[in-house]
Structures are given as C-alpha cells and as structure tokens.
Amino acid sequence: MKNERPYIIAENNWKNISSESFDLAVLPWGATEAHNYHLPYATDNIQLEAIATESARNAWTNGVKVAVLPCVPFGVNTGQLDIPFCININPSTQTSILNDIIHSLEIQGIKKIVILNGHGGNNFRQQLRELQARYNSVFLSTVDWFKVVDPNSIFEEPGDHADEVETSLMMHIAPDLVGDLELAGDGSTNPSKISAIREGWAWAQRDWLKATNDTGSGNPSKSSAEKGKRLLDELSQKLASFYVELAQADVTDLYQKTQ
Ligand SMILES: [Zn+2]
Numbered sequence: 175m176k177n178e179r180p181y182i183i184a185e186n187n188w189k190n191i192s193s194e195s196f197d198l199a200v201l202p203w204g205a206t207e208a209h210n211y212h213l214p215y216a217t218d219n220i221q222l223e224a225i226a227t228e229s230a231r232n233a234w235t236n237g238v239k240v241a242v243l244p245c246v247p248f249g250v251n252t253g254q255l256d257i258p259f260c261i262n263i264n265p266s267t268q269t270s271i272l273n274d275i276i277h278s279l280e281i282q283g284i285k286k287i288v289i290l291n292g293h294g295g296n297n298f299r300q301q302l303r304e305l306q307a308r309y310n311s312v313f314l315s316t317v318d319w320f321k322v323v324d325p326n327s328i329f330e331e332p333g334d335h336a337d338e339v340e341t342s343l344m345m346h347i348a349p350d351l352v353g354d355l356e357l358a359g360d361g362s363t364n365p366s367k368i369s370a371i372r373e374g375w376a377w378a379q380r381d382w383l384k385a386t387n388d389t390g391s392g393n394p395s396k397s398s399a400e401k402g403k404r405l406l407d408e409l410s411q412k413l414a415s416f417y418v419e420l421a422q423a424d425v426t427d428l429y430q431k432t433q
Contacts, residue, residue, distance in 0.1 A: 181230035181240045196241040197421035198286035199279055202226045203268075205249030205293035207260040209336035210361060210390030212353035213344055215259060219247045221340065222292035224347045225319050225409050232414035238421040241284070246271065250295040254382045257389065269301045276305055280312045286420055289316040290413075294334060313425040317416070323408045328401050333361055333392010339405065341394035346402030355395060359388025 179185055180194065202225075204218035214220070222245050230240040250268065254260035263271075272289070279287060289298045298316040306314045325332035325339050332339050336358075344352050363386050370376035382389065 179227070179231070181234050181242055182227065183241050184244050194239065196239045196284060198238070198288060198417060199241045199243055199284050200226055200230060200288045200290050200417070201243045201275060202245040202290045202292060203249065203296055203298070204245055204247055205251060205261075205295065206247055207249075207251055207254055207293075208257050208389040209340065210358050210388050210394060212355060212358035212394065213336050213341060214348075214351045216247070217336070217340055217344060218249070218292040219245050220348050220351070221343050222290060222319070224343075224406060225292070225413065226290055228406060228410035229413035229417065232410050233417040233421075236414065236418050238414075238418050240417050240421075243275070249293040250297075253295070253379045256383060265297075265301070268296070268298075269304065272298070272301055273305060273308070276309055276312060276314070280309055284312065286313045286425070287315070288417070288420070289314070291316060291318045292320075294320070313420075315420065317413065319409060319413075322412050323405060325405075328404050328408075330396045331393050333390070335361075335386075335392060336390035336394060337361055337392020338394055338397045338401070339392070341397035342399065342402035343405055344402065345397055345399040346406060349399065355397065358394050359390055361390035361392045361394055362387055363391050 177186060177190055180190060202222040204222045206215050207218070208215060209217045226242045226245070230242045233240045248261045248263045250265055251260045251262040252264070255262055276287060289302070291298055302314045302316055320339070329338045329342070331337070341352065341355070364384065365372045368376070371378055
C-alpha cells in the first residue's frame with residue numbers, strides 16, 4: 175500500500191522509515207478535559223492532530239522532511255481534578271516523558287524537535303530549559319498553536335477555552351463531534367476577588383469549576399466552520415514556514431550579529 179502521508183510516523187512502516195531521513199520531529203501534546211457542553215473531551219488532541227498534519231504536509235511539499243509523532247493525549251490539569259475524566263499529568267511527569275522521547279530521538283539521529291502544544295495548562299518552556307542543558311546534539315523548541323495567529327483577525331469574541339476559536343476549528347475539522355450550539359453554555363467566567371489576579375499581574379491557578387460556569391471560557395455562539403478553516407489554513411502556513419526555516423538553520427550559528 176502506498177503511504178499518502180509519509181510525515182505521519184504512526185502511519186509509516188519500517189520499509190518507509192528505513193529509507194527516509196528526517197529533518198525534524200514534531201511532538202503534539204494536548205489534554206483530555208471538559209470543553210463546555212458542546213465540544214468533546216479530546217478537542218485539544220483532535221485540533222492538534224489536524225494542525226500538525228496540515229503544517230507537516232505543507233512543509234513536506236516544500237522539501238522539508240517533517241516527522242509528526244503521535245499526540246500525547248494527557249496534559250497538566252491540576253485545576254480540574256474534580257471534573258470526571260479530566261486526566262492530569264503533572265509537569266514533573268511531563269519532564270520525564272519528554273526526556274525519554276528526546277533521548278530516543280537523539281540516539282536515532284534526530285537533530286531538531288518541535289513540541290507543538292495545544293493546551294493552556296501545558297507550558298514547555300521550563301522543561302525545555304532543563305532538557306536543552308542535558309541534550310547538546312538536539313535543538314529543542316516549542317510552539318503554543320493558540321499564540322501563532324492573532325484570533326482577533328478572524329473571530330468576533332475569542333476566549334480561551336471551548337470558545338469561538340476552538341468551536342470553529344472543531345466545526346471545520348470534526349463537525350460530527352460538535353454538539354448543538356443551542357445547548358452550549360455562554361462560556362462566561364467568574365473573575366477573582368483579588369484585584370492583582372484580576373488585573374493579570376499576579377497569577378494563581380484557576381479552580382476551574384468555580385472560575386467558569388459551564389467549563390468553557392469564551393462565548394462559542396458566533397462560531398462557524400468557515401472561520402475554523404481560515405484559522406487552520408493560516409496556522410498551517412505559518413507553522414510550515416517555521417519548520418522550513420528551522421530545518422535549514424545551522425543551530426550553532428543562529429544569531430544575526432549586530433556589531
Ligand atoms: Zn481546548
């Protein structure tokens with residue numbers, strides 16, 4: 175059988191892999207959690223699979239050999255432990271898993287890795303600081319997909335969870351898994367009573383069931399598949415251009431000298 179998507183490692187066989195050399199690996203990392211009343215628990219992972227696939231396809235057609243690894247489906251959800259089937263993986267556990275994945279890829283000669291993050295509770299910068307110091311021959315980087323495109327350029331009321339952005343993406347990628355928008359909550363959130371936290375210059379983890387009213391954060395009512403398609407197209411183009419630049423970069427000579 176001919177492999178139509180050679181950039182998806184899970185769909186490859188040893189015959190393909192042993193005759194190919196890859197420029198970089200992309201590791202999508204999501205979460206399993208409640209997304210208002212209308213989106214499925216795997217929303218973050220389904221979105222990531224689509225974003226990783228489309229961006230890799232785009233880069234592959236530009237000559238860059240991208241290897242998309244299977245998505246890690248559980249993320250940091252310490253603020254949602256009281257919501258059934260929100261599965262938490264602690265940051266320290268993530269560091270161990272990341273270490274083992276990077277260690278495997280390093281032995282196999284992969285030189286560049288992108289952690290593609292799809293969940294707000296994950297934040298891989300600190301882990302990559304620690305792991306980069308441990309691995310000299312692999313260049314580590316991370317992208318939060320939700321920070322790649324300015325949501326205000328496409329959406330009327332972007333929020334940050336199960337909102338117009340995520341709902342539109344899911345309407346485009348997996349419409350059969352999107353519930354009736356009439357039954358969705360309005361995604362309103364309850365601000366902290368502490369002003370420094372409300373103003374955003376002090377931070378504390380949100381107790382999700384108290385900070386939200388339907389587990390969503392952001393109103394999904396103006397979502398559309400057309401907006402979702404536009405976002406996916408823009409995301410995959412921008413990510414692909416990052417993969418191309420990264421693949422071509424000499425990581426020992428990354429800085430433009432100013433003097
Ligand atoms: Zn989400």
